Structure formats: structure tokens, C-alpha cells
Amino acid sequence: MSDFASIGLITSGAFVNQELVAEFGLLPPAFLPLGVGRLYDMQIDSLQKNSTETTLLYMTVPESFDVPAYDIQRLHEKGVTLLPVPDDMQLGEAVVYAINVINAYNTGIRILHGDTVLGHIPEQFDVIAGHTEGDDYSWAVIKHCDNNIVGLETFKATSEQDTENTVACGYFSFSSGADLVRAISQVRGGFIDGINKYLQHRPMKMEEIQDWYDFGHIQTYFRSRRLVTTTRAFNSLQITRDTVRKLSADTFKMNAEAEWFEKVPPKVQPYTARLLEKGDQGKRAFYSTEYQYAPNLSELYVFSTIGRVSWKKILTSCAEFLEICARIPGDKPRDDYSRQLLGSKTVERLERFAKETGFDIEHELIYKGGQMPSLLEIGHQLENAVSFDPAASSTIMHGDFCFSNILYNSRNSRISVIDPRGYVFSEKCEIYGDFRYDIAKYSHSVDGLYDFIIAGRYDLKQDGPYSFDLNFDTSSHRQWLQAAFSEMSIAGVSVASAEIRAITTSLFISMLPLHSDRPDRQRAFIANALRLYSTFEGKI
Known part of the structure; x- marks a missing residue:
């Protein structure tokens, strides 16, 4: 592994939860759809774009998942090696398994969860990406003092909870693969407990990330997809939490689309997007529908x-x-x-x-x-x-x-x-x-x-x-x-x-x-x- 300054590992070795299965079928998280591609397209681009050193990329997938031939070829072209792992493995066990297979003991390890995209990947090692989050899900909360990490603890928001915590948002880097394997093994495969064990030998920093896109739950999936679409859209499309505004200098086309929504009879309307407003914005026409x-x-x-x-x-x-x-x-x-x-x-x-x-x-x-x-x-x-x-x-x-x-x-x-x-x-x-x-x-x-x-x-x-x-x-x-x-x-x-x-x-x-x-x-x-x-x- 001496030719590579670090290993990048996308952990996608378990299938998505049942609420996402109902929406998209049985898929590993990195294979969730995102526009005209999959989630892994953005993840790989992010890891490669934000890395200043040569990084060899790997991705875990469930052993039972039949990876489509096109995806195998696309991942190969992107320089990603697939690592099938047993379906019932815990996250920590899958990480140890991957490091053992890769033989990545004497190099740095960058781990990105398969349901996560970050706008910025921290460059340094022994860093955990953090984000202030208030959703009612179970997160790993980062306990820190001046960004020096004291430990992680699993936290589940309750109905009485009204404070936001800094949570681990799916990216972790470690300067020693060997120490990480040792730490996770000592706690019998727990990823969070393993990190706390690793902290006893190697100090870690928390780096706060503003742009965190979490695709791990049905609610966060659609919110994150909206945010990603917003950042990628040209000025012809403006998306908020509640609305989609479409703009064009082709005023006839915009008016025609808006009037179609206005004029279709009530029997048709349950099958159409809901028109909220239409008008002019400078030399362009626009209309807005409910997102x-x-x-x-x-x-x-x-x-x-x-x-x-x-x-x-x-x-x-x-x-x-x-x-x-x-x-x-x-x-x-x-x-x-x-x-x-x-x-x-x-x-x-x-x-x-x-x-x-x-x-x-x-x-x-x-x-x-x-x-x-x-x-x-x-x-x-x-x-x-x-x-x-x-x-x-x-x-x-x-x-x-x-x-x-x-x-x-x-x-x-x-x-x-x-x-x-x-x-x-x-x-x-x-x-x-x-x-x-x-x-x-x-x-x-x-x-x-x-x-x-x-x-x-x-x-x-x-x-x-x-x-x-x-x-x-x-x-x-x-x-x-x-x-x-x-x-x-x-x-x-x-x-x-x-x-x-x-x-x-x-x-x-x-x-x-x-x-x-x-x-x-x-x-x-x-x-x-x-x-x-x-x-x-x-x-x-």
C-alpha cells in the first residue's frame, strides 16, 4: 500500500431501512437513485475532489446484493474496488473485515458512510466530521472540548428534547489502520465503542461541516435530494422546502405550462402538481408548484x-x-x-x-x-x-x-x-x-x-x-x-x-x-x- 497516501472506504455493506425499501426496493445506501445517477457518484466525486493525496477507493456492499453489470463497470472506471461483506455484519466488523482484506494497516483510512454526502471532506487524519442536528433520529453525539474529541455516545432524541447536539455526520478519518482494527476488535466489533477505544491512544479532532446531506431515512433522503438539486440547478429552477419555481426567458412556454395546470378540470387535478403562483421576474416568466x-x-x-x-x-x-x-x-x-x-x-x-x-x-x-x-x-x-x-x-x-x-x-x-x-x-x-x-x-x-x-x-x-x-x-x-x-x-x-x-x-x-x-x-x-x-x- 506504499503507493497510496490513504485508503477511502465507503461503507455500504447493509441494505437500506424498511421505509426506503418501500420506496426504492432492496438497495445498499450508496446505490440509492439521485437524479440521473446513484448516490455513489456524488460520494466518489467528493472524496476524490477534496483529497490532496492519492487515495485508493473501496466500497463495501452486502454479499447477497447482485450488483448490476453497468455499475460494476462504472465503479471500475471510477477506480473503486467492491468489497462484498456478509449481510449480517455490524458496521465495525465490516470495517475490520475491509481493512484486513485490503491489508491497509500502515496507512490512513478515510471512512464515508454509504448514506452520506458532504460538501467538504476534511483533509487531516484523526478527524470526525460533525454537524449540529435536531432531527428525531438516533445519532452518535460528539462530546468535545474546543474541538478536541472526548468521546462519542449514541443519543436518541425524545419528545422532551429541545436542544441540538453536534452529531457525527458520517465521515471519519484515522491515521492508523492497525490501531483502528485493534480498537474495534477489543470492543467486539462495535464501531462507536471502537472509536472511543481508539481515542485512548490517538487524539482526534472534530471538524464542523455545514453541507451535510443525509440519505439514510425517508425524511432526510428527500430533504437532502432537494438540497443537492438546488445546489446543482441552474437559475432556471429555484427550489425551497415547499416550492419549485421554474423560470425562463421563453415567456410563452412558461405561461403555457402554468395555464395547463390552471385549466385542467377537477377530475385531472389529483394527478397533477399543485400550481401556487405564476408571474414575471424581470424579462423572464415563472410559475411555482408545490415541492x-x-x-x-x-x-x-x-x-x-x-x-x-x-x-x-x-x-x-x-x-x-x-x-x-x-x-x-x-x-x-x-x-x-x-x-x-x-x-x-x-x-x-x-x-x-x-x-x-x-x-x-x-x-x-x-x-x-x-x-x-x-x-x-x-x-x-x-x-x-x-x-x-x-x-x-x-x-x-x-x-x-x-x-x-x-x-x-x-x-x-x-x-x-x-x-x-x-x-x-x-x-x-x-x-x-x-x-x-x-x-x-x-x-x-x-x-x-x-x-x-x-x-x-x-x-x-x-x-x-x-x-x-x-x-x-x-x-x-x-x-x-x-x-x-x-x-x-x-x-x-x-x-x-x-x-x-x-x-x-x-x-x-x-x-x-x-x-x-x-x-x-x-x-x-x-x-x-x-x-x-x-x-x-x-x-x-
């Missing part, structure tokens, strides 16, 4: 391990929302909306993509070794597969009914939608459209795996610019969900119909020029469009 302490379906689909019972409730609630929308007619024929939303948009977007990138949209393609038509030919076929029926009624349309815009509250088993489109024709705010577009957007996430591409969780191989091979991690829950979804019919429309699948596939082609800043993502979209097209070629 919801709930995950979105993108996080659940890509990163959770929730089971079939939960997904059945989600599918049911999504279908209820779409059915209600489909039963409320607009005052114009659906044909007008269909042509505006779908029409010749696919081919027009393809031509724009070709002009911007030089990609030959008339060149024949190869997918997984098989010959495929050109993108232009596929685009024409997809457009021809969509019917435009002037006799059909328009209905309420969300307009962007994809997983990232659908929140799920497991307490009432109901979805809540955010970020509606709010218009079809330019400069005309309205709540109506072609409900097939919503179903296709829904399919775009379930079958199209759009959220996996956005999260970078795919494997794309190319043999030249026009040959593609795209693969995603296999997942039993995803296969079951796609099968259950394919059997659904919403407002008399089968989600597996050739028409819906054609619209779904065209969405990936249409968005190509919208991602000009990410050529890697554009290539994945092309490959994914070929994957979807190959499953129903000849049926359109």
Missing part, C-alpha cells in the same frame, strides 16, 4: 429494485390519468393536432440533423449485423404509419408524459405529473391535443428506454458511422414491466399497436437535432430507433 417529496418514475425504472406489486400500482395510476384525459374532449378535431404534432416533423428534423452533422440520412444502415433502411426511408415509413382521422375528437393532452415528468407517491399509490407542454400550435396556450402522443411518450420511456440513454446506462458499439449495435443491462423487473405494459389498452388504443410504436420510434429520430451538444447521445438515439424499428419492421 413533492416523491421520486420520479425515471429514477425508479433505472435505479430502483421495487417489485411487481409497486409497478402494477404505478401502471394503474398512469392508465387512470390517461383515461380521464381521454374522456374530456376538446373543441377541435384531433386531426389538426395530429398533423401539427406528428405530420412531417420527423423528416424535417432528420434533414436538420443531416445539415448540422453531415450524417448521410439516405445511407443504408446496419443494426446488429442486419441490413436496415436509411434514416430517411425509416422516417417516411413512420410518418405513413400514423393515421390522421378528422372525425376523431381531440382530448386533454399532457404533451410530455415521460417518466422524468411523472412523480409517484407510494403512500397514496398515485402519480403526479409535472412539466406539461401546454400548447400544440405556436403562441396558443391550450390543454388539448392528440392523446396518442401521450401514450407514445409513455412507451418512449417503458419500451424506448429513453431514461437509460439519458443516464448513460447503455453499451453502444459501432463498426463505422452507419453500423450500430446497442445493448442495455438485462433486468427481470424491466422485462416483466415491458410485457405488462404491452398488454395494456388505454382509451381503446393498444400501447403495442403498430401506430403507437411508430410514433414512439419517430420520437427518437425527431429529437436528434435537439441534442447537438451530445454526439454520443445522438448516436445512441439512432441505434435505439433502429432497435425499435427492427421489432415491428414490415408491420407498418
Whole structure:
């Protein structure tokens, strides 16, 4: 270990508690979803960014946890070695086990709990990070005098307790791995008792940390996720404890979204975010909705391990929302909306993509070794597969009914939608459209795996610019969900119909020029469009 100044150990060797299991499934804490990644992404970046010396990183995981292949590869790329530990090990025992396996006796050890992110990692050794905390949970309170640690003691807040304590907030550093192993072993595996034993031989300091994000409990998880989102958000999104304010110089778009929330009928409103206010802020328009302490379906689909019972409730609630929308007619024929939303948009977007990138949209393609038509030919076929029926009624349309815009509250088993489109024709705010577009957007996430591409969780191989091979991690829950979804019919429309699948596939082609800043993502979209097209070629 002489090449490394220290060892970094993320302790994620036990599964999350039951309240988080109900929300996300059986996961180690470092694998909890956080935006388009996992908690470990922030933890690793924090440890590496705040370390001035070379640190070798390890992470404990429960022995029974089947780590997805993509995560194994991602952690390897980030320089993290996984250490499976027996599921029933105490924290202290897992730390000793890890140090023994690593043979890290003669080096410094930095330990970060798997449910914790800190805005700042202390540089010195023999330091415990502290934070003034008042939540009603069991914490390790730091007893100190002028930041010199006297000891730790486990403390459980009571209803009579009204004082805040300085608690250990999940980061500990030790200058000697050997002394730490000895101390924990002498107290028979207790982590807190082991630290108190270590203190008898090596003095430790408390360093107060302001930015502590605790993801270990359901309440602190959603609070911390909100705070992390706030620090990462651009000035287009302002999040407080109670509200989300969305701002944009595109005043029409903001007004359209806000008016959608205002104008949808009462039957729809239980499935939507609650609009609080709208207005102007300088040259930008804004609207505010209530902040919801709930995950979105993108996080659940890509990163959770929730089971079939939960997904059945989600599918049911999504279908209820779409059915209600489909039963409320607009005052114009659906044909007008269909042509505006779908029409010749696919081919027009393809031509724009070709002009911007030089990609030959008339060149024949190869997918997984098989010959495929050109993108232009596929685009024409997809457009021809969509019917435009002037006799059909328009209905309420969300307009962007994809997983990232659908929140799920497991307490009432109901979805809540955010970020509606709010218009079809330019400069005309309205709540109506072609409900097939919503179903296709829904399919775009379930079958199209759009959220996996956005999260970078795919494997794309190319043999030249026009040959593609795209693969995603296999997942039993995803296969079951796609099968259950394919059997659904919403407002008399089968989600597996050739028409819906054609619209779904065209969405990936249409968005190509919208991602000009990410050529890697554009290539994945092309490959994914070929994957979807190959499953129903000849049926359109």
C-alpha cells in the first residue's frame, strides 16, 4: 500500500431501512437513485475532489446484493474496488473485515458512510466530521472540548428534547489502520465503542461541516435530494422546502405550462402538481408548484429494485390519468393536432440533423449485423404509419408524459405529473391535443428506454458511422414491466399497436437535432430507433 497516501472506504455493506425499501426496493445506501445517477457518484466525486493525496477507493456492499453489470463497470472506471461483506455484519466488523482484506494497516483510512454526502471532506487524519442536528433520529453525539474529541455516545432524541447536539455526520478519518482494527476488535466489533477505544491512544479532532446531506431515512433522503438539486440547478429552477419555481426567458412556454395546470378540470387535478403562483421576474416568466417529496418514475425504472406489486400500482395510476384525459374532449378535431404534432416533423428534423452533422440520412444502415433502411426511408415509413382521422375528437393532452415528468407517491399509490407542454400550435396556450402522443411518450420511456440513454446506462458499439449495435443491462423487473405494459389498452388504443410504436420510434429520430451538444447521445438515439424499428419492421 506504499503507493497510496490513504485508503477511502465507503461503507455500504447493509441494505437500506424498511421505509426506503418501500420506496426504492432492496438497495445498499450508496446505490440509492439521485437524479440521473446513484448516490455513489456524488460520494466518489467528493472524496476524490477534496483529497490532496492519492487515495485508493473501496466500497463495501452486502454479499447477497447482485450488483448490476453497468455499475460494476462504472465503479471500475471510477477506480473503486467492491468489497462484498456478509449481510449480517455490524458496521465495525465490516470495517475490520475491509481493512484486513485490503491489508491497509500502515496507512490512513478515510471512512464515508454509504448514506452520506458532504460538501467538504476534511483533509487531516484523526478527524470526525460533525454537524449540529435536531432531527428525531438516533445519532452518535460528539462530546468535545474546543474541538478536541472526548468521546462519542449514541443519543436518541425524545419528545422532551429541545436542544441540538453536534452529531457525527458520517465521515471519519484515522491515521492508523492497525490501531483502528485493534480498537474495534477489543470492543467486539462495535464501531462507536471502537472509536472511543481508539481515542485512548490517538487524539482526534472534530471538524464542523455545514453541507451535510443525509440519505439514510425517508425524511432526510428527500430533504437532502432537494438540497443537492438546488445546489446543482441552474437559475432556471429555484427550489425551497415547499416550492419549485421554474423560470425562463421563453415567456410563452412558461405561461403555457402554468395555464395547463390552471385549466385542467377537477377530475385531472389529483394527478397533477399543485400550481401556487405564476408571474414575471424581470424579462423572464415563472410559475411555482408545490415541492413533492416523491421520486420520479425515471429514477425508479433505472435505479430502483421495487417489485411487481409497486409497478402494477404505478401502471394503474398512469392508465387512470390517461383515461380521464381521454374522456374530456376538446373543441377541435384531433386531426389538426395530429398533423401539427406528428405530420412531417420527423423528416424535417432528420434533414436538420443531416445539415448540422453531415450524417448521410439516405445511407443504408446496419443494426446488429442486419441490413436496415436509411434514416430517411425509416422516417417516411413512420410518418405513413400514423393515421390522421378528422372525425376523431381531440382530448386533454399532457404533451410530455415521460417518466422524468411523472412523480409517484407510494403512500397514496398515485402519480403526479409535472412539466406539461401546454400548447400544440405556436403562441396558443391550450390543454388539448392528440392523446396518442401521450401514450407514445409513455412507451418512449417503458419500451424506448429513453431514461437509460439519458443516464448513460447503455453499451453502444459501432463498426463505422452507419453500423450500430446497442445493448442495455438485462433486468427481470424491466422485462416483466415491458410485457405488462404491452398488454395494456388505454382509451381503446393498444400501447403495442403498430401506430403507437411508430410514433414512439419517430420520437427518437425527431429529437436528434435537439441534442447537438451530445454526439454520443445522438448516436445512441439512432441505434435505439433502429432497435425499435427492427421489432415491428414490415408491420407498418
